[in-house]
Amino acid sequence: MANIFIAGFGVLSVLCAALFLYTRTAVPTISDAAFKQFQRVYLVVYMLAMAGDWLQGPHVYALYDSYGMTTHQIEVLFVAGFGSSMIFGTIVGSIADKFGRRNNAIIYGILYGGACITKHFNSFWVLMLGRLLGGIATSILYSAFESWMIYEHTKRGFEQESLGTVFSHAVLGNSLVAIVAGLVAQFFADRFGFVAPFDVALTVLMIMTVIVVFTWTENYGDRTTNIGHSFSEALKSIKTDPKILCLGMIQSLFEGSMYIFVLEWTPALTPSESSTTSEKIPHGHIFAGFMVSIMIGSSLFKLLSKYSSPESFMRFVLVVASASLATPILFKGNQLVVFIGFLIFECCVGIFWPSLGQMRGKYVPEETRATIMNFFRIPLNMIVVAILLQNLQMKVIFQCCVGFLFLAALSQQWLFSVHKSESQKPVIKGGVLMRPGGTPSQEKVPIEEKEPLV
Numbered sequence: 001m002a003n004i005f006i007a008g009f010g011v012l013s014v015l016c017a018a019l020f021l022y023t024r025t026a027v028p029t030i031s032d033a034a035f036k037q038f039q040r041v042y043l044v045v046y047m048l049a050m051a052g053d054w055l056q057g058p059h060v061y062a063l064y065d066s067y068g069m070t071t072h073q074i075e076v077l078f079v080a081g082f083g084s085s086m087i088f089g090t091i092v093g094s095i096a097d098k099f100g101r102r103n104n105a106i107i108y109g110i111l112y113g114g115a116c117i118t119k120h121f122n123s124f125w126v127l128m129l130g131r132l133l134g135g136i137a138t139s140i141l142y143s144a145f146e147s148w149m150i151y152e153h154t155k156r157g158f159e160q161e162s163l164g165t166v167f168s169h170a171v172l173g174n175s176l177v178a179i180v181a182g183l184v185a186q187f188f189a190d191r192f193g194f195v196a197p198f199d200v201a202l203t204v205l206m207i208m209t210v211i212v213v214f215t216w217t218e219n220y221g222d223r224t225t226n227i228g229h230s231f232s233e234a235l236k237s238i239k240t241d242p243k244i245l246c247l248g249m250i251q252s253l254f255e256g257s258m259y260i261f262v263l264e265w266t267p268a269l270t271p272s273e274s275s276t277t278s279e280k281i282p283h284g285h286i287f288a289g290f291m292v293s294i295m296i297g298s299s300l301f302k303l304l305s306k307y308s309s310p311e312s313f314m315r316f317v318l319v320v321a322s323a324s325l326a327t328p329i330l331f332k333g334n335q336l337v338v339f340i341g342f343l344i345f346e347c348c349v350g351i352f353w354p355s356l357g358q359m360r361g362k363y364v365p366e367e368t369r370a371t372i373m374n375f376f377r378i379p380l381n382m383i384v385v386a387i388l389l390q391n392l393q394m395k396v397i398f399q400c401c402v403g404f405l406f407l408a409a410l411s412q413q414w415l416f417s418v419h420k421s422e423s424q425k426p427v428i429k430g431g432v433l434m435r436p437g438g439t440p441s442q443e444k445v446p447i448e449e450k451e452p453l454v
Contacts, residue, residue, distance in 0.1 A: 004335070004336060004339070005281065005282050005285050005286050005289065005339065006282060006285050008289050008339065008343070009285045009286075009288050009289040009292065012289050012292040012293060012296065012343070013292055015296060016292050016295050016296045016299070019296055019299040019300070020172075020295070020299050022299075023299045023302045023303060026303065026306070027302045027303065027305075027306055030162050030165060032158070032162075034156065034158075035156075035158050035162055038152065038153070038156060038158070039165070039166050039169065041215050041216070042145075042148075042149045042152075042166065043166075043169060043170060043173055044211065044215075045105070045145070045208055045211055045212055045215070045216065046145055046149075046170055046173075046174075047173050047174070047177050048204055048205075048207060048208035048211065049105070049108065049109075049141055049145060049205075049208050050141075050174050050177050050178075051177045051180075051181050051201075051204050052109075052112055052201045052202075052204045052205040052208060053112070053138070053141060053201075054177060054178045054181035054182065054185075055181045055184065055185050055197050055198070055200050055201035055204065056115075056116070056134075056185075056197065056198055056201050057185075058182055058185050058186065058189075058197070059185060059189050059194045059197050059198075061074060062189075062194050063119060063194040063195060063198075064077060064127065066194050067122040067127075068122075069124065069127075073124060075388065076128075077124075077127060077128060077131050078131075078388065079385055079388055079389065080128055080131040080132060080135070081131040081132075081134050081135040081138070082135065082381045082384050082385050082388075083135065083381065083385060084131065084132040084133075084134070084135025084136055085135035085136065085138050085139045085377060085381050086135075086377065086378050086380075086381035086382060086385070088135065088136045088139065092104065092107075092136055092139050092140050092143075092144075092370075092374065094230040094231060094234075094368075094370070094371045095107075096140070096143065096144040096147060096221070096370035096371075097147075097220065097221025097230055097367065097368055097369065097370050097371050098220065098221065098230060099220075100218045100219070100220055101144045101145075101147050101148035101151065101218070101219055101220070101370065102148060102212060102216045102217065102218040102219070103218065104140050104144035104370070105140070105144055105145060105148065105209075105212050105216065106209055106212055106213065107140060108137050108140040108141055108144065108145075109205045109206065109208050109209030109212070110209065111133045111134075111136055111137040111140070112133070112134060112137035112141075112201075112205050113202050113205045113206060113209075114130070114133050115130040115131070115133040115134040115137065116130075116198040116199065116201050116202040116205070117130075117202065118130030118133070119195050119198040120195055120198075139374050139377060142373070142377065143369075143370045143373040143374050143377075144370055146357060146360070146373070147221075147369045147370040147373065148216065148219060149166065150163070150360075150361045150366075150369065151219040151366060151369075152217070152219060153166065153361075154366070155219070160361075160362070161305075163357070163358055163361050164301070164302075164305055164310075164354055164355075164357075164358045165302075167353065167354035167357035167358055168298045168299075168301050168302055168354045169298075170353075170354070170357075171294060171295075171297070171298040171301075171350055171353045171354055172295050172298045172299070174294075175291040175292070175294045175295040175298070175350070176291075176295070178287075178291045179287075179288050179291045179292075182284065182287060182288070184197075184200060185197035185200070186284070188200055221366060221367045221368055221369055221370065221371070230368055230371050231371065233367065233368050233371075234368040234371040234372045234375055235375070237364075237365055237368065237372060238372065238375065241363070242414065242415075242418050243363045243415055243418055243419065244363055244364060244372065246411045246412070246414050246415035246418070247356070247359060247360060247363060247364070247376070247415065248372075248375065248376040248379075249407070249408065249411040250314075250318075250356065250408045250411045250412055250415070251356060251376045251377075251380065252376055252377075252378075252379040252380040252383065253383075253404040253405065253407050253408035253411070254318070254321070254352055254356075254404075254405065254408045255380050256379070256380045256383030256384055256404055257321075257325065257383075257400075257401040257404045257405050257408075258349060259380075259384045260383075260384060260387050260397060260400070260401055261325065261342075261345065261401065263388075264394060264397055264398070265286075265290075265342055266281075266283065267394055268328045268338055268342075268394060268398070269281050269286065269335055269338060269339060269342070271333075271335070281335075286339070289343060290342065290343070290346045291346075293343045293344075293346035293347045293349075293350065294346050294347070294349050294350035295350060296347050296350060297346065297347040297348060297349060297350015297351040297352075298350045298351070298353075298354060299350075300347065300350065300351055301350065301351045301354045301355060304351065305358075309419075310355035310356075310358055310359050311359065311412075311415055311416045311419040311420075312416055313351075313355075314351070314352070314355050314412050315409060315412045315413050315416055317348050317351050317352065317355070318348070318352075318405055318406075318408045318409035318412050319406070319409045320344065320348055321344075321345055321348035321349075321352075321405045321408075322402050322405035322406045322408075322409060323402075324341040324342070324344040324345040324348065325341065325342075325345055325398055325401045325402050325405065326341070326398070326402050327340070327341030327342070328341070328394065328395070328398045329395055329398050329399060329402070332395070359415075360373070383404070387400065
């Protein structure tokens with residue numbers, strides 16, 4: 001059975017390369033030198049930031065286990081990381097909006113570097129401190145970096161469509177970084193012990209921080225407001241704008257399911273004790289196959305964006321994602337079918353990331369962008385923590401994921417309906433009432449009407 005996983009990785013790699021080459025010809029490339037330079041400055045930092053995260057992932061559990069931690073202690077440490085992100089996330093988001101996204105990125109490197117240093121100590125409470133620091137750093141990683149990029153993209157006057165290109169390349173590069181980081185982490189762990197990958201991560205994070213200092217300019221949300229007011233403004237935006245509320249629901253439900261999937265794919269693909277085979281599954285090849293599937297998804301995003309908008313096609317992507325995680329329920333024990341279902345889900349992940357980023361760039365207000373993005377992570381972390389603490393059967397866990405993703409699809413349908421309704425309203429340009437599609441209307445515009453009707 002292991003040969004199927006390895007062969008699957010090979011087939012996916014060929015398909016990914018072919019699709020990538022096709023998109024380079026089917027989708028027009030952006031030739032603007034200023035945009036390419038901006039994209040390069042952002043992606044170099046973002047890839048290093050993600051590498052610092054990926055290098056740590058494969059050996060966290062193994063390191064804790066080598067220190068003699070009990071299973072319960074390890075579970076508590078993992079829950080602490082998610083809880084830290086949930087509790088402190090909104091605070092660091094507001095700090096980013098008020099005191100600068102560049103400064104927040106530097107703080108990310110310092111906090112996550114500190115978390116790496118704690119891994120040298122065989123002490124539960126020192127390791128707990130590391131998990132708390134890591135949780136805060138994760139909140140910064142998934143808010144301040146994107147907020148900085150969107151602000152700079154808008155300030156420099158680049159086309160809105162090119163924002164999707166940046167997100168697509170970020171997803172593609174992140175998947176490559178994940179594969180390379182996994183190999184590098186394994187190399188150092190085999191030769192120098194489980195703590196070595198964390199030292200490599202510390203080095204990468206230090207390099208990233210230095211590059212941010214010398215290449216990024218600072219930008220802010222609303223510097224005049226205090227953190228409490230920033231919270232209230234963010235909550236007001238979520239309550240009053242259904243598009244922002246929908247985005248928050250979609251992000252929380254999808255990413256919550258994704259993080260649960262990360263914890264559950266290994267037991268779902270591992271043969272049961274009653275199975276006729278006791279062969280171990282090739283975790284490295286399966287993980288690499290997942291990352292290649294995400295890369296395929298990022299290329300599919302480019303193709304889908306050529307013919308439709310994320311508001312529209314993400315409805316169907318989320319339904320497919322929901323169905324794909326039903327395979328461990330409907331085909332329990334059938335490794336091939338379950339593996340294919342998981343690969344399809346990872347393709348959906350590759351489409352989801354750039355789609356969500358592009359929609360956030362369009363709908364989330366700049367003044368409280370990082371704060372709102374971290375508000376979205378509160379229910380996300382609550383979902384993951386609740387599932388981890390319940391000790392549920394694997395079938396029930398995947399049933400929850402299927403339900404979460406279906407609710408996300410319904411939220412996307414709501415967002416699409418609002419988007420479609422607003423796009424059909426007329427607007428006033430130069431004193432002329434314009435119908436949807438840009439054709440002028442014969443109706444007279446009142447003299448006092450100076451603002452768009454939308």
